[in-house]
Amino acid sequence: MQQFNTDILVIGSGPAGLSAAxxxxxxxxxxxxxxxxxxxxxxxxxxxxxxxxxVRYGQKLTGPEYAQRDIDxxxxxSATILLSTFVTSIVxxxxxxxAEFVNxxxxxxxxxxxxxxxxxxxERTSKQILIQGTNPSGVMTAGTAQHYINLQGLMxxxxxxxxxxxxxxxxxxxxxxxxxxxVVGVYEIKATPSGLTRNVVQCLNDYGIPLYLSxxxxxxxxxxxxxxxxxxxxxxxxxxxxxxxxxxxCDALILSVGLIPETEMHNQLSLPIDKNTSGAIVxxxxxxxxxxxxxxxxxxxxxxxxxxxSQSGEIAGKHASCSCQPRFFVRPKLNGELAxxxxxxxxxxxxxxxxxxxxxxxxxxxxxVITVKDKDKIVYTKRLxxxxxxxxxxxxxxxxxxxxTSIVSVELEEICEN
Amino acid sequence: MRELTCIxxxxxCTITVDGDQITGNLCNKGRDxxxxxxxxxxxxxxxxVVTTFDSCPALxxxxxxxxxxxxxxxxxxxxxxxxxxxxxxxxxxxxxNVFNSGVNVIATKNIE
Numbered sequence: 057m058q059q060f061n062t063d064i065l066v067i068g069s070g071p072a073g074l075s076a077a078x079x080x081x082x083x084x085x086x087x088x089x090x091x092x093x094x095x096x097x098x099x100x101x102x103x104x105x106x107x108x109x110x111v112r113y114g115q116k117l118t119g120p121e122y123a124q125r126d127i128d129x130x131x132x133x134s135a136t137i138l139l140s141t142f143v144t145s146i147v148x149x150x151x152x153x154x155a156e157f158v159n160x161x162x163x164x165x166x167x168x169x170x171x172x173x174x175x176x177x178x179e180r181t182s183k184q185i186l187i188q189g190t191n192p193s194g195v196m197t198a199g200t201a202q203h204y205i206n207l208q209g210l211m212x213x214x215x216x217x218x219x220x221x222x223x224x225x226x227x228x229x230x231x232x233x234x235x236x237x238x239v240v241g242v243y244e245i246k247a248t249p250s251g252l253t254r255n256v257v258q259c260l261n262d263y264g265i266p267l268y269l270s271x272x273x274x275x276x277x278x279x280x281x282x283x284x285x286x287x288x289x290x291x292x293x294x295x296x297x298x299x300x301x302x303x304x305x306c307d308a309l310i311l312s313v314g315l316i317p318e319t320e321m322h323n324q325l326s327l328p329i330d331k332n333t334s335g336a337i338v339x340x341x342x343x344x345x346x347x348x349x350x351x352x353x354x355x356x357x358x359x360x361x362x363x364x365x366s367q368s369g370e371i372a373g374k375h376a377s378c379s380c381q382p383r384f385f386v387r388p389k390l391n392g393e394l395a396x397x398x399x400x401x402x403x404x405x406x407x408x409x410x411x412x413x414x415x416x417x418x419x420x421x422x423x424x425v426i427t428v429k430d431k432d433k434i435v436y437t438k439r440l441x442x443x444x445x446x447x448x449x450x451x452x453x454x455x456x457x458x459x460x461t462s463i464v465s466v467e468l469e470e471i472c473e474n
Numbered sequence: 475m476r477e478l479t480c481i482x483x484x485x486x487c488t489i490t491v492d493g494d495q496i497t498g499n500l501c502n503k504g505r506d507x508x509x510x511x512x513x514x515x516x517x518x519x520x521x522x523v524v525t526t527f528d529s530c531p532a533l534x535x536x537x538x539x540x541x542x543x544x545x546x547x548x549x550x551x552x553x554x555x556x557x558x559x560x561x562x563x564x565x566x567x568x569x570x571n572v573f574n575s576g577v578n579v580i581a582t583k584n585i586e
Binding site: 095101104105106110116118120121124205206207208209234235252253254256257258262360361447 | 479480481482483484486517518519520521522524531532534536543546547550564582583584586
């Protein structure tokens, strides 16, 4: 039986896990990092397009290059790295946590004082959206198509339809086109694209790939392999308009219909989940409501930029390497057009000054103002242009004046100007 | 007059180019992008090439500088003919000076 003891256990070696491990080690902690795949790097390994690292390095890197920078630091550090190792259960013990795992050597366990979940997010699949018809092969998520092409060097389609305009879908539309497939179109049920504007421009417009807004796939055809899909227009309430049905021949339907934080392991510890983010509720150090248990990166909320995923790992890793003092939470009340706000709880017992906060709006707002208040006193306020649900906002809020009598509210409002 | 969406960073600024007048960009990189986009549009291209290594059937690569937009598909055709037989590291040149443009195609991952 393999047995390990450590200060900090990091689960997942994507960008969040790598930076959490590196930052904890740089503060002198002992760290074990567990990865279920054969190599480090998480989903970045298959994200071969560029645009990563503009915030963190001031450079446009590809996914594998971005990951390698953190991997190079980790493999030359004191970290214990367990690859091809799958954590099967986590329980709280008297002094910390016990994680059981399996790998090629058999079963084992890790006793850790603190745990950092860096489990990333999962793609929504065809089972999570309602499509009628048969069950042929050729229906896959954009990430699966990306894995085939970029890691295995295989082409999964000659002629395809992409459902959903999330960033991976847009990036795969370009990638498939460059590799010689015909992308008939990208179909989005909403009236606005889900991905970043720059990706609509450089992935679709550059290659003349049409984007059909307010359209969706309503049926798939084919016995063994997909042969066609049925597309319909939808009205302003996203209800299908039946007489708009159109059949499009294709051998693949590629789905880019959203990402959901992976919280299976969080659930084993019964950590409270925020219904707005679908991830764990965290404080400004990404510690969950359970002491010494952290949740970072896309496992907590789906980010647009990897740079901020890494940053959350850094914050948590650094904090986890210090001893945990009793916390006192204030829970900001959200008002106005906020879809979510992180941290969901603020630990006012900490000596923090500026804390990083992330939020998204419920709808497109041309001119907006975000205000953080303690009762009626304004703690922070900033005007913002072009706030969109698809583009995460990030602000630094000075919380040094907050204490355990604070009643905090956060408000995102539209500014009407003449 | 032309309206562009800047693709340099996620801000995705809407830039208006009217003769010498460039407006709407939040930074100088946006200005450079607008000039290049209206005179000689270029892109960084990322793709994969095949290798002889079982551990790495597809090696990811990118251009080390931007190449002319109208050369993209010709470059992809060139990359289809490449087969990497030696272990490479990030930054190693896989294809040098494509189309005599001074642009190299470099590896973006290590073959372990």
